Amino acid sequence: xxxxxxxxxxxxxxxxxxxxxxxxxxxxxxxxxxxxxxxxxxxxxxxxxxxxxxxxxxxxxxxxxxxxxxxxxxxxxxxxxxxxxxxxxxxxxxxxxxxxxxxxxxxxxxxxxxxxxxxxxxxxxxxxxxxxxxxxxxxxxxxxxxxxxxxxxxxxxxxxxxxxxxxxxxxxxxxxxxxxxxxxxxxxxxxxxxxxxxxxxxxxxxxxxxxxxxxxxxxxxxxxxxxxxxxxxxxxxxxxxxxxxxxxxxxxxxxxxxxxxxxxxxxxxxxxxxxxxxxxxxxxxxxxxxxxxxxxxxxxxxxxxxxxxxxxxxxxxxxxxxxxxxxxxxxxxxxxxxxxxxxxxxxxxxxxxxxxxxxxxxxxxxxxxxxxxxxxxxxxxxxxxxxxxxxxxxxxxxxxxxxxxxxxxxxxxxxxxxxxxxxxxxxxxxxxxxxxxxxxxxxxxxxxxxxxxxxxxxxxxxxxxxxxxxxxxxxxxxxxxxxxxxxxxxxxxxxxxxxxxxxxxxxxx
Numbered sequence: 140x141x142x143x144x145x146x147x148x149x150x151x152x153x154x155x156x157x158x159x160x161x162x163x164x165x166x167x168x169x170x171x172x173x174x175x176x177x178x179x180x181x182x183x184x185x186x187x188x189x190x191x192x193x194x195x196x197x198x199x200x201x202x203x204x205x206x207x208x209x210x211x212x213x214x215x216x217x218x219x220x221x222x223x224x225x226x227x228x229x230x231x232x233x234x235x236x237x238x239x240x241x242x243x244x245x246x247x248x249x250x251x252x253x254x255x256x257x258x259x260x261x262x263x264x265x266x267x268x269x270x271x272x273x274x275x276x277x278x279x280x281x282x283x284x285x286x287x288x289x290x291x292x293x294x295x296x297x298x299x300x301x302x303x304x305x306x307x308x309x310x311x312x313x314x315x316x317x318x319x320x321x322x323x324x325x326x327x328x329x330x331x332x333x334x335x336x337x338x339x340x341x342x343x344x345x346x347x348x349x350x351x352x353x354x355x356x357x358x359x360x361x362x363x364x365x366x367x368x369x370x371x372x373x374x375x376x377x378x379x380x381x382x383x384x385x386x387x388x389x390x391x392x393x394x395x396x397x398x399x400x401x402x403x404x405x406x407x408x409x410x411x412x413x414x415x416x417x418x419x420x421x422x423x424x425x426x427x428x429x430x431x432x433x434x435x436x437x438x439x440x441x442x443x444x445x446x447x448x449x450x451x452x453x454x455x456x457x458x459x460x461x462x463x464x465x466x467x468x469x470x471x472x473x474x475x476x477x478x479x480x481x482x483x484x485x486x487x488x489x490x491x492x493x494x495x496x497x498x499x500x501x502x503x504x505x506x507x508x509x510x511x512x513x514x515x516x517x518x519x520x521x522x523x524x525x526x527x528x529x530x531x532x533x534x535x536x537x538x539x540x541x542x543x544x545x546x547x548x549x550x551x552x553x554x555x556x557x558x559x560x561x562x563x564x565x566x567x568x569x570x571x572x573x574x575x576x577x578x579x580x581x582x583x584x585x586x587x588x589x590x591x592x593x594x595x596x597x598x599x600x601x602x603x604x605x606x607x608x609x610x611x612x613x614x615x616x617x618x619x620x621x622x623x624x625x626x627x628x629x630x631x632x633x634x635x636x637x638x639x640x641x642x643x644x645x646x647x648x
Contacts, residue, residue: 176241177231177269178223181324183248183332190223190230197244199252202566207232208494208501210256212240212263215542216507217498238263242494244531244567245276247335251569251579253533254493255280255331274314274327280334280534281311284341287537291345300340307333338534342590347626350592350599357551359592359627361620362387362416362602363610364556368404375404377611379411381620385627389416389451389555389602392436394424398443405444414448416486416602419472422455426462433464434471441480449484450476455524455556457505458490459497466509473517484519488555491523491539492530495566506546521547522555522600527569527583536587540594553600554591559583561605580609585619 180188188196198204207223209232210216218239223230232241240258247253255276264270284304288294296304310330314323350359361382365374379386388408392401408415419436420428428436441450452472456465469487476485493501499508502523521543525532532539543552559569559580568575570582584603592599603609610616 174235175226175231175233175267176264177226177229178241179229179269179271179320179324181271181273181321181328183325183328185321185325187228187321187324189228190225193230196246199244199246199567204495204566206242206244206494208242208498209239210242210493210501212238212256212258212261214507215493215503215538217494217501217504220498234264234266236265238265240264244494245273245331246572247332247533249571250332250335250339250533251527251571252531252567253335254531254535256535256538271320271323271327273331274323277307277311277314277327277330277334280331280338281307283534283538284334284338287338287341291341293348294341294345297340297344300337300344303333303337303340306330307337335534338537339586339590342537342593343586344589346589346592346599347623349594349597350627357598359385360387360414360553360598360600361385361588361624362389362555362600363606363620364389364391364602364604365606366391366393366421366604367607368401371404372407373611374607375408375411375413377617378606379413381610381617382624383412385624386411386413387416387448387600387602388413389418391418391421392440394421394427398440402443405446409446415444415446416449416451416484417444417447418451418454420454420468422458422461422490425454425465425468426460428462428468430464430467430471433468434475437472437475438479441475445480447480447483449486449520450480451486451488451555452476452518454488455490456487457492457500457502457509459500466514469510470514473514477517485517486520486522486555487518488522488524491525491532493535493539495530503542503546515547515550518547518550520551520553520598522553522602524556525554525587526556526558526561526564528560528567528575529564531567531569533569536590540591540597544594544596551596551598552594553598554587555600555602556604557584557587557601558604581613581615581619584616588619588623 180193182188197206205221207221208217209219209222211218222232240256240263243255243257244252245255256279257272257276258279260279260282307330310326310333314326317323363378365388378388390401390404405415417440419440420433453465453469456469473485476483489502491502498504523543540552560576565575568579570579588601591597591601
């Protein structure tokens with residue numbers, strides 16, 4: 140019996156015990172400054188890291204992207220930004236009566252940067268402590284991974300998962316057995332590396348199983364984004380060949396273009412059996428539109444294309460580059476969809492970032508402040524735009540999707556835009572720091588198309604942003620969607636299956 144199998148046999152007891160033990164993050168003999176949590180950092184060799192080196196690593200060198208936010212460990216809403224302060228040779232953050240968690244980007248090998256939420260086993264920090272960062276981060280991530288396993292009792296782990304998980308358990312055991320902080324830091328970092336591999340592997344492998352079981356209640360979406368209509372027949376032929384019968388096309392209606400410019404494109408996409416989501420206003424152009432002009436844009440395109448299946452009422456709406464009028468614009472667009480496109484889906488796309496921009500635009504803080512019940516109840520699908528080089532995700536993906544589901548318990552969820560290493564946006568790396576644009580791009584696409592399916596109420600989605608640039612000349616990118624499509628199709632996840640038809644007819648939004 141492997142270490143993983145042993146762990147899983149007593150998963151329930153371990154989860155309870157870990158929640159209790161997690162409070163004991165300060166070993167005997169260590170003291171903390173009053174009202175302050177002091178962090179100790181060590182590298183993979185057990186050597187201490189200065190606060191200067193820690194900042195360099197978290198920022199990925201000279202990217203100059205400070206990302207130390209304090210958030211509520213339950214709601215993930217921002218409490219403080221740039222919270223770390225120098226304390227001797229270390230970093231520290233202040234605490235008060237209300238619990239806080241530290242959101243901080245950190246590299247794991249070879250999975251790339253992850254958002255680490257240092258949350259003391261879920262309870263957060265509200266009293267002084269001295270905490271070994273990588274050791275506690277590994278404990279927190281393992282607790283979440285074990286919880287994820289407990290909710291997926293049908294998961295049949297691959298050798299890749301078992302090896303990574305067992306390695307992590309071994310490193311954690313070595314750390315737990317010692318009070319030496321350098322050893323704990325070293326073993327914690329090595330465990331964190333392996334936990335990142337195991338977590339990614341779980342979601343990648345189990346996502347299609349969740350979709351096959353119909354727990355999304357709608358057929359899975361395999362989506363691609365198209366932002367130009369040149370050579371549209373060839374573009375749509377390839378898209379259909381890779382994704383059908385689950386294919387969705389997200390068409391970006393460019394600023395300055397009229398509905399008539401897209402008539403042939405829409406007609407041909409529907410002839411190919413593709414479902415179409417229309418995006419009348421991309422976030423890049425939002426500030427060019429007054430609220431009245433934004434609404435009129437939806438009126439024009441909805442009236443022109445009654446055959447479009449879904450309308451994106453707002454794109455990357457919490458992005459700091461959008462106008463402050465965006466909540467009102469969303470409400471207007473939703474109303475137009477409800478009144479003039481009955482039966483069609485109203486889709487809202489958020490921009491993933493928790494700790495890389497401002498407190499106001501941090502995703503869950505923005506949702507709370509800007510999406511009242513009056514807007515939420517008329518939205519059918521909530522998707523997330525994910526660019527991991529702009530805002531790392533990694534081991535946080537599971538937590539983000541579960542939190543999104545709690546925020547929108549009756550809507551469908553998923554990914555509405557996905558890409559990697561877009562020019563001018565390369566701040567952090569994913570999967571490989573040595574090959575950010577080749578194999579790493581493919582690994583990013585493969586992982587998130589699969590992982591996004593692994594949640595109740597998720598449509599999956601993806602909607603790769605640079606489909607036209609990346610897919611036609613890259614057989615490896617094509618095989619990601621083709622193989623996933625075949626996996627779903629050959630296992631009974633058929634859009635024509637009565638189980639999906641019945642669910643689709645019942646309005647559960």
